[in-house]
Amino acid sequence: MRLYVMVILVFTIGSCSESRYKILPTERALTESVYSSVTIQPDSLYQVYAIVAGILDENLVEEGDVVLKDDPLIQIINSATELNAQNAKFSLELAKENYNGSSAILNSINEEIIGAKLQYKNDSINFNRQKNLWEQKIGSKVDYDTKKLKFELTSNTLKLLQSKYDRTKRELETAVKQSENNYKTALITTKDFTVKSKINGKVYALYKESGEIVNTMEPLASIGHTSRFIINMLVDEVDIVRINLNQEVLVHLDAYSDKVFKGTVSKIYPKKDERNQTFKVEAVFENPPAILYPGLSGEANIIIARKDKVLTIPKAFLIDDGMVKTDAGVIPITIGLQNMEYVEVLSGITKDTHLYKPE
Incomplete structure (x- = not known):
């Protein structure tokens, strides 16, 4: 009697375990994107340098001031x-x-x-x-x-x-x-001892005070556009070949945790940063937040492709990026779009094929 109960119990546990990791492919909308980190910077941002050496006599502007092209910014004496x-x-x-x-x-x-x-x-x-x-x-x-x-x-x-x-x-x-x-x-x-602005913009930073030594190698200020901001993104080298101009970008900023902002890829820099093996990509907001500051950070997804109805399986059920485990054993499939959770199945199985999660 005890042996019979034990056999039934083992069979029941095994059946539950097996059904828990068996699924059918599902049809859903799928979007493939490339992830990147984000830093917000004013458009046309540049660092102001002196072309002569001397002593900083006076900062003629303050941080946050709006200036016009050729307005004096800093006075140097020599x-x-x-x-x-x-x-x-x-x-x-x-x-x-x-x-x-x-x-x-x-x-x-x-x-x-x-x-x-x-x-x-x-x-x-x-x-x-x-x-x-x-x-x-x-x-x-x-x-x-x-x-x-x-x-x-x-x-x-x-x-x-x-x-x-x-x-x-x-x-x-x-x-x-x-x-x-x-x-x-x-x-x-x-x-030349009067440093002037090269653009119409805002003073975002002043780096030296009166009495400090000025040379031609250290920046004195940062100036950029007053209200137009750029989305700076760092894309991994394995993904850069998939990035094109005018692709849609979904931006999530830490300062606006409950909102997602849309943008468009506007510029791709061709030179790789050897330090972090990434490429710089810029995008512009479609409808920017009401308040932005230089240096705001977050993350973005650059939309590579989007399909409304495709056959998908969870990535966790994929073996070696091209195989799945079925009732007939491990068989190959052809995959298409994919995101962090799901992958599109182009051929090899149907929506009625049972799949088992690999151990």
């Missing part, structure tokens, strides 16, 4: 640069004075030319008079040669002075132009 600008200005003023002033070098040479012209005119008259006398056999050869030599020397002196005047004028003109260029360069360098 005494050496200011002194260079002043010296360049002094050099320019001196060059202009030498070229145009009342005591200009050219005036001195011009006075010499005037004197040389008078001497040339006088020596020319004396030479021609002596020449006429000599042609009439009057006077001596020595007087003629003396007057001729003096005239020729005066003529050469006048030519040299005129050449000197022209050369000096060109040199002074060049000096003025060079001084003007140096002064302009110094002014431009001085203007």
